[in-house]
Amino acid sequence: MFFLTEMEEDALKEFFNMGLGMAAASLSQMVNNEVLLSLPQLKVVPYDEATRMLVANDEEQLVAIRQNFSGELTGTSLLIFPGAESLELVRTLLNEQMPLEVLMELEQETLQDVGNVVLNAFLESFTQMMSIQFEFEAAEFLKGSGAFLLDITSHLAAQRLAMQEEANEENERAFVLMMDFKTHDEEDAQHTLSGFVVLLFSQPSMEILKRELKTILGAF
Amino acid sequence: MANKTALIVDDSSLARMMARKIFTTRFPDWSLLEAKDGDEALAMAPPVLDVALIDFNMPGMNGLELSEKLLTRFPNLAVFLVTANIQERMHQRAESMGIGFIKKPIDEPKIADILDKIK
Numbered sequence: 001m002f003f004l005t006e007m008e009e010d011a012l013k014e015f016f017n018m019g020l021g022m023a024a025a026s027l028s029q030m031v032n033n034e035v036l037l038s039l040p041q042l043k044v045v046p047y048d049e050a051t052r053m054l055v056a057n058d059e060e061q062l063v064a065i066r067q068n069f070s071g072e073l074t075g076t077s078l079l080i081f082p083g084a085e086s087l088e089l090v091r092t093l094l095n096e097q098m099p100l101e102v103l104m105e106l107e108q109e110t111l112q113d114v115g116n117v118v119l120n121a122f123l124e125s126f127t128q129m130m131s132i133q134f135e136f137e138a139a140e141f142l143k144g145s146g147a148f149l150l151d152i153t154s155h156l157a158a159q160r161l162a163m164q165e166e167a168n169e170e171n172e173r174a175f176v177l178m179m180d181f182k183t184h185d186e187e188d189a190q191h192t193l194s195g196f197v198v199l200l201f202s203q204p205s206m207e208i209l210k211r212e213l214k215t216i217l218g219a220f
Numbered sequence: 221m222a223n224k225t226a227l228i229v230d231d232s233s234l235a236r237m238m239a240r241k242i243f244t245t246r247f248p249d250w251s252l253l254e255a256k257d258g259d260e261a262l263a264m265a266p267p268v269l270d271v272a273l274i275d276f277n278m279p280g281m282n283g284l285e286l287s288e289k290l291l292t293r294f295p296n297l298a299v300f301l302v303t304a305n306i307q308e309r310m311h312q313r314a315e316s317m318g319i320g321f322i323k324k325p326i327d328e329p330k331i332a333d334i335l336d337k338i339k
Contacts, residue, residue: 007233014232017277018324021305028307034309037277039231129325184309205291220237
C-alpha cells in the first residue's frame with residue numbers, strides 16, 4: 001500500500017501550491033482579473049472516489065484541458081471548468097461582444113491555449129525542485145462528465161500501467177492532488193469563473209515522486 | 221550590533237525548514253521564529269521584530285491580512301509576501317502597504333538580498 005509520511009505529504013502540497021500559484025498568476029494575466037486559490041487537497045484514492053471529489057453530481061458536464069506528461073514522471077494534469085463556465089471564460093478572453101456561435105467555434109482552440117499555458121506553468125513550478133525529467137504532450141480539449149474525464153483507460157498513465165502490471169488492485173488507485181480556483185469580481189458576480197486543477201499519477205510515478213520527496217527532504 | 225529577529229509564517233513545514241536552513245547556515249546572527257498560520261504568528265510575535273516573511277495562501281487569514289495586522293503592531297517592520305502567485309491586484313495592494321515580494325521557493329540569494337538591506 002502506497003503511503004506518504006506527513007512531511008512528504010506536506011512537501012508535495014507545497015509544490016502543488018507553488019505550481020498552482022504560478023498557474024494562477026498566468027491565468028490572472030489572461031483574464032485580467034484576480035484568481036483566488038483554495039488550499040491543496042491530496043488523496044490516494046480509488047478512481048471512482050476521485051471522481052466523486054470532483055463533482056457532487058456524476059452527470060454534471062465538465063470541460064477540461066488535459067495535458068499528459070511522460071518520462072521519469074508519468075501522469076495527467078487536468079484543468080477543469082464546469083461546462084457552463086467554459087464559454088464565459090472564452091468570452092472573457094476574446095471579446096465580450098462576440099456572438100455565441102462564434103464563441104462556440106473558438107471554444108476548443110482558446111481553451112486549449114489557456115490550458116497549455118496554465119498547465120505548463122503549473123507543472124514546471126511543481127517539479128522545479130525535483131531532478132526528474134519529463135515531457136509534455138499536446139494539450140487536449142475534452143467535454144464530459146467527471147467520471148469520463150478521470151476514466152483510467154483514457155489516460156496515458158493508465159494505459160502504460162495496464163501494460164506493465166495487469167490486474168493489480170493498486171492500479172485502481174489514483175494519486176489525486178486537487179485545488180480549486182475562482183476569479184474575484186466585485187463588480188460582476190455573474191462573470192465569476194471557477195474551476196479546478198487535478199493531477200493524477202501512475203503507480204510507478206507515485207513511487208518515483210516519493211523517492212524525489214525523500215531526497216529533497218533529506219537536505220534539511 | 222544586536223541580533224535581529226525574523227518571523228516566517230507558512231503552513232508548509234517544508235517552506236519553514238528551507239528558511240530555517242538558510243538562516244542557520246548563512247545568517248546565524250539572526251534569530252528566526254516560525255509560525256504555521258496568522259493566529260500563531262500574532263500570538264508569538266516578540267516585542268521587537270525586524271523582518272516578516274509571510275506565505276500568502278494559508279488556512280485562516282491570508283498573508284495580506286496578516287501583514288496588515290503585523291504592520292499595525294510594528295509600523296517599521298519589513299514585510300515580504302513569499303508566494304509563487306504574484307498577481308497584479310495583489311501586487312498593487314501589497315505595494316500600497318509597503319510590502320515586498322519574494323517568489324517561492326525561497327533561496328539564499330533572495331533572503332540575502334533582503335537581509336543585507338536591513339543590516
